Amino acid sequence: MKLYGVTGWKNNGKTGLMERLVAAFCVRGLTVSTLKHAHHATDVDQxxxxxxRHRSAGASEVLLASPRRxxxxxxxxxxxxxxxxELLARMxxxxxxxxxxxxxELHPKIEAYRGAADTPLIAPGDPTIRAVASDCALELDRPVFDLDDTQVIADFIATELGL
Structure with missing residues (x-):
């Protein structure tokens, strides 16, 4: 399996870029999965x-199965x-x-960056960030793409991974 990351600080467009990249790679006929890290207490159950109720009673693991997922x-x-x-091994x-x-982590990444978010760039100090997807002009020692140019970003990732 090939791995590629999308990183950046909060409110810089990571999730939107991820969503567009998943769709772009699926259109190309690739099978794609995602793994997202959350820094806060997350619960997909209600x-x-x-x-x-099973989890609240103390179950270590609950598998929920339906005809759709x-x-x-x-x-x-x-x-x-x-x-x-360990997480990748489960997929x-x-x-x-x-x-x-x-x-x-040490996998290759692209950084999502929005000028209005007023956060520092991670790329200058991180060689695992292979390119930056930004909504503003940046001078860096690696490629900078328009944050909304999904096809060009997908092409870059595909080339990097030999897909």
Whole structure:
């Protein structure tokens, strides 16, 4: 499986870029999965559902299956957060896994950057960031793409990964 990341600070366009890249690679006939890191307490389940009741009762893992999707919720219950390597090992094989977040990991990344967000660029100090997708002009030692030019960004990633 090939891996490529989209990183950047909050409100810089990471999720929108991820969404557009997934669609662009799927149109090209590739199978794509995503892995997103969240820094806050996230819960995809809702109080009152049967699966939430199972978790609240103490289940370590709840697998919810339906004709349209399968969701596995695993409670850490004080255990350390799994590493990126451990999380990737849980995923089914696909052509490409796009990773949102995980700034400090060593896989290749593109940084999403919006001038109005008023956050520092990560790229200058991070060689794993291979390019920047920005809504403003930047002078860097690596490629800078228009944040909304999804096809050019997808082409760059495809070339980098040999897809």
């Amino acid at each position: 109080p009152g559902t049967d699966s939430h 399968v969701a596995i919720m695993q409670e850490l219950r004080g255990a350390p957060e799994p590493s990126l390597t 089914r094989p696909v052509d490409l896994i796009l990773i949102e977040g995980f700034k400090r």
